Amino acid sequence: MSFFITFEGPEGCGKSTQSRLLYERLSERGYPVIMVREPGGTRISDMIRRIVLDLHNTEIQPMTETLLFSAARAQLVNEVIRPYLDHNGIVLCDRYADSTYAYQGFGLGRDLDELRTLTKMATGGLTPDVTILLDISAEAGLERKFIARERARQNARQSPLPDGRTAAPMEWNRLDARELAFHQRVEQGYRQLIAESPDRWRVFDAYLPIEELSEQIFDVVEHSLGK
Template identity: 40%
Template sequence: MSGLFITFEGGEGAGKTTVLQQVKEKFEQDGMQVIATREPGGSVIAEKVRDVILDPLHTEMDARTEALLYAAARRQHLVETVIPHVKKGGIVLCDRFVDSSLVYQGVARGIGIDEVLQLNLFATEGMMPDLTLYFDVKPEVGLARIAEHKGREFNRLDQESIAFHHKVRKAYLHLQEREPKRIHTIDASEQIGDVLTKSLQEIQAFMEKKTT
């Protein structure tokens, strides 16, 4: 099988990072060549950009500056981590990608989806995921999970209002309607075991379809 690029998307506290790691472990047990990575980050340079973007002290950061920094980190991450692994026939599981920028900067920050999309198409040279799992949960539930999770990093996005997070969820649902073949919705309000099972089913069905 040729390589696969699968992204995990969702609002704060949706549980996508936990599920991604569990999917990786399952694939490794099955003998698959798989890596887990994240955005912003996923390479030495991109991780340094991540520190700048998510620093809780950088509250004065302009929305367009933020969008540009995300795109810059994404480019470096792609060329250093994602593309080489996919070219070798491996599976890349990525925590966030372009859809996050469309939602957070394009909609929630008010820059515009098309404007942010054009910026990111330049950064990625048009590369998009083969499959995207969107973990849907009400913002109140996701933020409550974060409050209970003491070990999670506190970043600048955690300081946003509940109205901001509602915009994020609405934008994700809109993107799923625009690209139903690529973006598959997972009910993230369920127990983590059920969410994992559904995620694996979605990925397996996609992989089987891809090989037929």
């Protein structure tokens, strides 16, 4: 049975942590599963990722940003996600179309109907079976990310790599750097998206300890797979 699961939520809510843990739990139990992240997941999409997230690219226009995210998604869906689903696999995707609605729609104020049309073109209408929202305030998520970045920087200073290089600090990208009000609009946007299609969403308390949250997510996913 094919199954498509996406992870959503504000910056630093734990999407990458939880998608990795769910991937491990599912593969340990023998499920055919792959994990991808947006933007990225293919060679072409990773090239686009570098453009959209680069802190230096401040002149990117909202429409350019929207089209680049959609282009990366079109490549990922057609090259990786659809073929795997066609072979009855489970695909976990760290961010997907709802991020476009939350960030470019609610965050940047682009027209939601236009975004829906564009997304349909990019994905051929592929919609997740289940979308996991890791619920956290915009402030708390950004703080988590900030703390993690500072910790990584400190570790890099204390233990530089043997050749004198330092380990890469946690990513702090062009979208993270937007003002708090933007991230608050994103957070509220997710609430509106859930209200529009509540059946697809599963909302989790992102303040729970990582392992506990991972168990809760696994239980809900296994239940959904059994249906």
